[in-house]
Structures are given as structure tokens and as C-alpha cells.
Amino acid sequence: MAAKSSLLKVILLGDGGVGKSSLMNRYVSDKFDAHLFHTIGVEFLNKELEVDGRRVTLQIWDTAGQERFRSLRTPFYRGSDCCLLTFGVDDAQSFLNLGHWRKEFAYYADVKEPDSFPFIILGNKIDVVERQVTTEEVQRWCCDNGGHPYFETSAKDATNVAEAFEEAARRVLALEDRQAHVMPSDVVDLRRKPRSSSRCCL
Amino acid sequence: MAETRHTLSSRCSCFFLYDRSKVREEGDLTRAGIYYYYPEHTPLDLQELVCGQLAGVSRCVSEISVSPVRLLRLRRSKYAVRMRDDFLWALSCVNDLPDVSVCEFLDQIIDLFCFYNGSVRHSYQLHTQEELAVRWAHYLSHLQGGATELHHIFTCLTTIDYTHIDPLLLLKAALILQACQRCPLVLAGCILYRGRMVSTQMSPQLTMKVMVHERETYSLQEQKKPASGRSSLMATPHYSTTTTTVFLKPYELHTLRRPLVDNTSSCRSESPERPVKPRLLSRTLSDTPITDPSSSQLLASSPDSSLSDDASFSLCPSLASTPFRSGMASQPGEVGAAESHTHTFASEMLLFGGLAPGPGEDGEQERADVSAEYQNHSNNNHENLRALRDGEKKEEEGVEQANDIRERRSDEEEECVRVCDQHDVALEPMLLYEHRVRGLVLILLVEPGFDTHPNAKQEVYHSSMASLNGLEAHLRTIPPASEIPVVPYTFAHYDRIQNTLTTNMCGRSAGLQDRLFVKATALVHSQFSHEDMLQEAIIRSAGSALYATRTAAQETFFVQHGVPARNSGIPNSQDSAFSLPKNLPPSSNTF
Numbered sequence: 001m002a003a004k005s006s007l008l009k010v011i012l013l014g015d016g017g018v019g020k021s022s023l024m025n026r027y028v029s030d031k032f033d034a035h036l037f038h039t040i041g042v043e044f045l046n047k048e049l050e051v052d053g054r055r056v057t058l059q060i061w062d063t064a065g066q067e068r069f070r071s072l073r074t075p076f077y078r079g080s081d082c083c084l085l086t087f088g089v090d091d092a093q094s095f096l097n098l099g100h101w102r103k104e105f106a107y108y109a110d111v112k113e114p115d116s117f118p119f120i121i122l123g124n125k126i127d128v129v130e131r132q133v134t135t136e137e138v139q140r141w142c143c144d145n146g147g148h149p150y151f152e153t154s155a156k157d158a159t160n161v162a163e164a165f166e167e168a169a170r171r172v173l174a175l176e177d178r179q180a181h182v183m184p185s186d187v188v189d190l191r192r193k194p195r196s197s198s199r200c201c202l
Numbered sequence: 203m204a205e206t207r208h209t210l211s212s213r214c215s216c217f218f219l220y221d222r223s224k225v226r227e228e229g230d231l232t233r234a235g236i237y238y239y240y241p242e243h244t245p246l247d248l249q250e251l252v253c254g255q256l257a258g259v260s261r262c263v264s265e266i267s268v269s270p271v272r273l274l275r276l277r278r279s280k281y282a283v284r285m286r287d288d289f290l291w292a293l294s295c296v297n298d299l300p301d302v303s304v305c306e307f308l309d310q311i312i313d314l315f316c317f318y319n320g321s322v323r324h325s326y327q328l329h330t331q332e333e334l335a336v337r338w339a340h341y342l343s344h345l346q347g348g349a350t351e352l353h354h355i356f357t358c359l360t361t362i363d364y365t366h367i368d369p370l371l372l373l374k375a376a377l378i379l380q381a382c383q384r385c386p387l388v389l390a391g392c393i394l395y396r397g398r399m400v401s402t403q404m405s406p407q408l409t410m411k412v413m414v415h416e417r418e419t420y421s422l423q424e425q426k427k428p429a430s431g432r433s434s435l436m437a438t439p440h441y442s443t444t445t446t447t448v449f450l451k452p453y454e455l456h457t458l459r460r461p462l463v464d465n466t467s468s469c470r471s472e473s474p475e476r477p478v479k480p481r482l483l484s485r486t487l488s489d490t491p492i493t494d495p496s497s498s499q500l501l502a503s504s505p506d507s508s509l510s511d512d513a514s515f516s517l518c519p520s521l522a523s524t525p526f527r528s529g530m531a532s533q534p535g536e537v538g539a540a541e542s543h544t545h546t547f548a549s550e551m552l553l554f555g556g557l558a559p560g561p562g563e564d565g566e567q568e569r570a571d572v573s574a575e576y577q578n579h580s581n582n583n584h585e586n587l588r589a590l591r592d593g594e595k596k597e598e599e600g601v602e603q604a605n606d607i608r609e610r611r612s613d614e615e616e617e618c619v620r621v622c623d624q625h626d627v628a629l630e631p632m633l634l635y636e637h638r639v640r641g642l643v644l645i646l647l648v649e650p651g652f653d654t655h656p657n658a659k660q661e662v663y664h665s666s667m668a669s670l671n672g673l674e675a676h677l678r679t680i681p682p683a684s685e686i687p688v689v690p691y692t693f694a695h696y697d698r699i700q701n702t703l704t705t706n707m708c709g710r711s712a713g714l715q716d717r718l719f720v721k722a723t724a725l726v727h728s729q730f731s732h733e734d735m736l737q738e739a740i741i742r743s744a745g746s747a748l749y750a751t752r753t754a755a756q757e758t759f760f761v762q763h764g765v766p767a768r769n770s771g772i773p774n775s776q777d778s779a780f781s782l783p784k785n786l787p788p789s790s791n792t793f
Contacts, residue, residue, distance in 0.1 A: 021668075029664045037381075040374040043672030062668065072370060075679060 007046075007057045008172050009079055010165070013101045014086030015094035016065030019124040022155035023086065024062045027165050032156050039064045041072035051169045058169055077109035081172040084164070086122045089152065092132040095123075098141065118171040119148045122164055127154040213307065213346050213354055214240065215279070215296045219322075219338070220253045222261075223288035237331055238338045256281060256292050273301055282308040289322055298721075299355065300728030306357040307345060310410065314341040317411040320449040320629050344414050350707075355724045356696045358703045359406055359413070362398045362677075365704075371676050375401035378669045382646055387658050389458040389632075391646040395677050399702075404647065406701030408454060412645045415634055419444060420643070443637045443663060445653050449629035458647065637663060642674035690764050692719045696727075696757040715746075715763060722748040723759045730757060 012020040021039050025031050028045040044061045061080070063073040083105050087094040098121065106114040121142055123133065135152065142148045149171075151164040217240040224235040232250040235257075239249045260271045260283050274281045274292075282304040284291040293308040312322075315337065319325040325334060349360045364372070379391045379401060392402035392409050394416050402409045419442075450458075633653060635646040644666060652658050692715070694705040707716050722741045730736055730752050741748045748761045 024668065028668075031664065033665075037377060039672075040370050040377070041672055041676050043668035044675070045668045045671065062672075069370065072368060072676065076675065 007059055008081045008169055009059045009061065010082045010084060010168050010172075011061040011063065011077060011080040011105070012084045012086055013063055013105055014065055014122075015088070015091070015097050015101075018065065018086050018088040018091065018094050019155050020065065020086050021062050023084075023122065023124060023153065023161055023164075024060045026155040026158055026161045028060065030158070032158075034156075038066060039069075041069055042076045047165070049166065049169065051166055051173060054173060056169050056173070058165060060165070074104070074108040077105055080105075080109050081175075082118045082120065082168045083109075084120050084122055084168060085148075086124055087133070088125045088128075089123045089131045089133045090125050090128040095133045095138065095141075099145070102145070115146050116175075118168070118175055119146070120164065120168050120171065121148050121150045123150065123152045124155060126152045126159060127156045213295045213299060214293060214342055216240065216252065216281075216292070216294045217308075217311070217338075217342060218249070218253055218292055220257055220290045220292075221288055221326075222257060222290060225257075237326065238335050240339065240342060242335070242339070253292075256283070257290050260285060260290060260292075272305055280304065284308055284312060286312075287323065298724065300724050300731065302728060302731040303355050303357055303724075307354075310345055310357065311338070311341050313407065314345070314411055314414055316629060317448050317450070318414070318446075320631070340418075341414065344417060351720050352694055352705055352707070352723065353703060355720070355727055356701075356703055358696065358701045359410055360398050361702050362395055362400050367677075367680060371673065372401060374669065374673055374676075378644065378666055378673065379403050381669070382644070382662050382666055384665070385658050385662050387649040387652045387655060388635075388662065389647045389649065391644060393673070394643045394645065395674075396641040400642075400673075400677075405454070405457070408450075408647070410701075411448075412634060412647070415446060415448075415636065416643045416645060419636060419638060420641075443635065443659075445633050445635050445648075445659075447631050448634045448647070450632050450647075451629060455630050455632070635659070635662070637666065637670065639667075639670045639674045640678075642670060642677060644670055691760065691762045692716065693761075694719075694723055694759040696759075697755070698757065699755050715761075718743065718746070719748065719759075719761055722761070723750070726750040726759065727757065 012024060014020055016038060021036050021043070022032060024043075024045055025033065025036075028047045039062055042061055042063050044059055047058045047060065049056060049058060061076060063069075063076070083102075085098050085101050085105075087098055089095075102114070102119060105111070106117070111117045121138065123135075123138055135150075138150050142150045149167060151160050151167065153160040153164055155161060217238075219237040221235045221237055224230065225232055232254045233246055236249055236253050239253070256274065259274060263274070264271045264285065270285050271283045274283055279294050280301065281292045281294045282301075291308060291312055293304060293311070295304050295307070299307070315325075316322065319329075319334070319337065346354075353360060375393045379393065382388050382391055383403075390403040390408075392404055392412060393400045394413060397413070397417055397420065399409060399413065404412070631650060633648045633650055635648050635652060637644040637646075646662070648658075689706065692705075692707050694703060694707070696703050707719065726739050726741060726748065727750075729739060730750070737752060739750045741750075746761055746763065748759060750757065750759045752758070
């Protein structure tokens, strides 16, 4: 039952106003509120789902995009299994900032190998008519930065939202499977421990 | 199983409820009138002796003086007394609590009982004395538990430590409450964390009452928790919501319901009346300067003073919780006028609070002027919205009375009692909705229809859940305030309007100095409550001096340690009691 389903922490990052909270609300409660105010710090919701026959609980962490909330949100990056980098297709700057978000996440979440960490790129607000970012541009960026999957979503119309989160769950599970395959559970992991302890000494 | 915990912190040494209507004839036994007696193991003979005598004296004194008795002082103890209908409550305390605190304490217990059970007469018709005894014991133990002795002296709310929390989180809490009010059935709410108040939209009196419910459900949850109790960030949080019936006094409800006009208009975002600000709340967030810690602290803790320059907020029902603001919001349809009033009013309040304690007649004159204006504003309001000064004046008139009447601070309570002394007020049943996320609790006062409404509950639940989860996660990561810097002074700042206390002596173990501070504070607080004109006081011992000052809105107590006491014997600015250190914490010198 609940004990069996594993908890996956997924975090939404991106500029303020690109629709991170709306994506979470659409996916978890299937609601859309155009008058949401800025998120302060972090918020989260849990959603149970079944991916490829496995029950998982997705814990979706929504964060504040504004710079002034930075110190409130960064402590909660740690322990994330997947990071959804979000931008608005109607906001070119939010797309240009994706790199910064990726860096900020890798730094505060203390990701050992950012290149193999499951990032997913979400271009939200495709319901808006005046686009500033083309699909090709994003796909090129994704290719250049480690081949992250890209989803074009609309929290307002519920387009592609569930697909994106399910993909996140799938990626995390796939990664876990790979790691479990590489390191059988009865083997002590000598590589990781000393690293973390040496970090403490610094 | 009534809890008769008698810990060190217990203030109450005796409390009883007595029904005089049960003892009319010669042959009637006194014990028939005793509904509840604390401590519960007291021999019945002794109970009869105390109840019989106090009831007799109270009746005699109130008939002679033609006013209800509030305090009976015996040689070694004193009893706060309340008489309502045929009921008589009396309470006496172990330690030397000021008169005013004992009376407050008694009022709080009675208020609590009526809040959760409705009218006393009715409750005793519905339930057995044993059932209700458990509740009296519960309220007694709640009011005595947890808080520090200073809190008991001021009978104030226990809040989270505002000096150790990011003010943005207080803003977050306030916004959660406002978001809940988008549902028209929600009147007001408050957020508590581990039994302490984080943010509230209700009056201090109401907040105090709803906090009892929180503690009840918290201990229930603690019992259910498995022994391991490992709660990591990653664990699935357990949510629970409950609703329970509570009873509000007509004026409390009136105050809460009054801004309903604005409330409904803000619920329908398509409302033609306000096309100007489609993104009301986000606008507020981006435009409110929140970088200054002191101002943002005010944002959450006293919304009526700091947000008054935002028109959208002055319409907000949450602000109607304080008497001052409710006065302003009472003119329906005059939004602009109400707003401009608010402006003048806010500045008046500043003036009022910031008045230097003027010596002699000048200061008095100024104070009187301000309060006169203040009265003009609130003239046409409900009686409980009376100005503080007004209440004080009334008291002056009554001060000559033979019995020891000490009525302070809560004017609405006073009014209520005047009414209650004649007959039981009709209490209105409402619902208390509670949503708990671990140690964090959202409590909302909602209309009775909330429970049966097809989707109101769902909507409030879903719209607040993510934010509550987040706020809980934030508050959990704040380290406990154990590392309070040791400073060479102790202060206590009491906010009479919000009924909160800020002090730097909370976390420490009570040493001799602290005990002296508490004792001196109690003494001066008592003195302040007796003497309306008293604005400053100094109490000295051989080694130290406590300086205290007050306005209509606050009282501040201060003592500096380790300085050679300089005392010229007459008021002198060179005295050590006046030598404040250079960097006081903001809470004690911003006012």
C-alpha cells in the first residue's frame, strides 16, 4: 500500500510568473486560478500515480521565482530526484535564465554529476498567442545542455501537464533502476561516503 | 477523568461555579448549587463553606453597592468574582498575580466555556455535571499551561518568536488566511504553529479561544503517533481536518460579519465594481516594501497599522478584526471615505502611541485631545468598539465603589458583562474548521453552512494545502531560539491592542534576576491598571532598578543588569534606571 509506493521529490524551478504553481495545481488538483499570487518560499503537494505498473508518490515542490525569495527556497533543493526547469514561451528572458536555474539547483542541491541528473524542461503558457520562444530554439538548447527532454505545456488548458510529470517520475525510476543495477544493495559504496565526509571538513 | 494537574506553573488555587437558583430555601443544601469545584478532591464540607460564604458576601456587597462584584479581598487571598444570571464564578490564585490578571483569568475561563459549549444554563441542561467538569478542568489546565509567568501576568497570547523568523513567512501566513477568505463562508482565521500564534485575523480574545481547540487536537494527534515518530522532510505528511461547533457572542459575530459586503465582491473576480485591480493580491506583494524587517514584521503582526496605505487592503475583511479598524469599515458604500479615515486614523494612532510621556498637564491635555478625536470616529459604532480612554474614564467614576472593582483593557468584555449580568446573551452557533499539517494548524471561523456546502470545504482545503505544507516546512527548519544572545538587560513589551508580549527572558531558566524582574513587572503592571494617569514608574531595590512606561496601547518594562545603581533619591535623568544601552532590540524602541 502506501508504504510500498516510493516517494519521489520533484522540484519546479524557473523565473517568477512562468506558471510553476499553476502547473502543480493543474496536475494535482486539476484546477487553474488566474489570480494566484506569488509563491513565497516553497510549497508542495503530493500526488500518487502509477507509472509502468509501479505506484509512486510524487512530491511536487513549487518554489518562488523572484530573486528576493532566494534564501527561502534554496535550502529545499536538497534531496530532489528530478528538477523541472520551467519558462514561459511568451517570455524570452525566462528562457535565457534556464542556465542560471540549472546552475543554482546543482549548487544548492549538491548534485554530484549535474550532467547525468534528470532535468526536464517545460515551456509553459503555449495557450498564449504571442510566443517569444520557438520550439526549435528550446530543442537546440536542450541538445547543447545534455539532451534534456522538453515539454510544451499549458496549465490553463491542461495541455501536456500530466505527461510532463509522468515523464519526470519515469526518468527518476529509470535512473534508480540503473543505479541499483550498477551497485547491488549488498555492496558498500566506498566512492560516495568519503566524498561527503571530506566536504564536512572543509 | 478530570485533569487536576497542580504544577509549579499553576496559577489557580481555587475555582468554582455555583448556581444560586438551586439554593433558595432554608432547607436547600449548599452542595446542590456547586456545579464545579477545583481542586476536585476538596472535601465537600469545605467546598460548601467556601461557596456559601463567597456567594453570600458577593450578593451582599453587590446589593449594597448596586454594582457587580469583581474582586473580593480576604486577609490572605483574593477572589475574582463573576455573577451572571443566578450563576456565580470565583477564582483565586496561588501566587501574587495582580488583581487585573486574576479577573482576566476568570473571564477567560468563562469565555472559553461559553465559546465551546454555548450558554451555561443550556449546557447544564444538556450534559451532566461530570461531563462538564472535565471541560472546566480542561480549560483551567489550558490557561495555566505552557506560557511563562510573564504571560500569566499579562494574560496575553503566546506567539511564535517574531525575532527569529523571516518576516516573509509571516507575510505568507497572512496571505494564506486572506486566500481562505475568498470563500464567502469563511469569516476569519488564524494560523498556529506548535501551539503558538503565527498570524491571526481575529481579535485577541477570539484567538485565545480558538487556540484551545488546537491544543486539544494536537494532543490527540500526538497520542495516535507511532512511538518512533521519525518525521523527515521526505515523509508523507499526515493531514487532518475537523470542524466543531462554537458559539459566538452577537457583537463578536457582528464584527466578523460586517465586512461581508467587500468580501463577496472580492470573491467574484468579474465584479463590475472593481475593474481596476484585477491582480489584487500579487500587486500587493510586489508593491509592498518587504525588505525592511521591522516593517514586514508589522505586516503580519499588526496589519491594521502598516497596510493602511494600500487601498485594496483597507477593504480586506481581515483587518476588521481589531476594534479600531472595524470602526472604519462600518460605513458601507463609502469606500473612499473609509480609506481616508483610515489614513488619518493611522497617523493618530502613531501620535497616540509615540507621545512622549509629557510631564503634568500638557501630556494629559494631548492625550485627551487625541482620544476625543478617536471617540468621534467610533461614536456611531457598536458599544464594544469603545475607545480605550473612554473605558478608563468610566472606571474613574466607578473607583469610589466599596467593592474592589478593577476593570481594564477589554472594553467589549466589560460591556458584555454589563449585559450578561442581567441575562444570558443569546450565543450564535458557528463552525470552527481546522486543517492540520503536523505542527502547523490553520483555524477558520466559518458560517454554519460551510459543512453542508457542496464544495466550500474542498475548495478551502485544496487552495490552502500547498501553502500550508510549505509554511510548515519553512517553520520546521527554523532552529529553536536557544541561542538568545546574552545581553545585560531584560525587557518586556506588552502590546495591549494585540494582547501580545515581546520579551528577551522567555527561553532562559528563571534565575534570581529574572524572578525579581517578574515580580517587579507584576507590581508595576498592577499599578498601571489602577492608576490611569500613571505613565512612568521606577521600582528600586538596593542593586537594580526597573523602569516602566506605558501608553494606552502598550506597556514596556526594562531593567539593566550589572550597572552600579545610581539613585539621587529624586527623579533625575542621571539615575541608572534611565541609562538605556545603545543598541536595544527594535521591538522595544520603535514605539
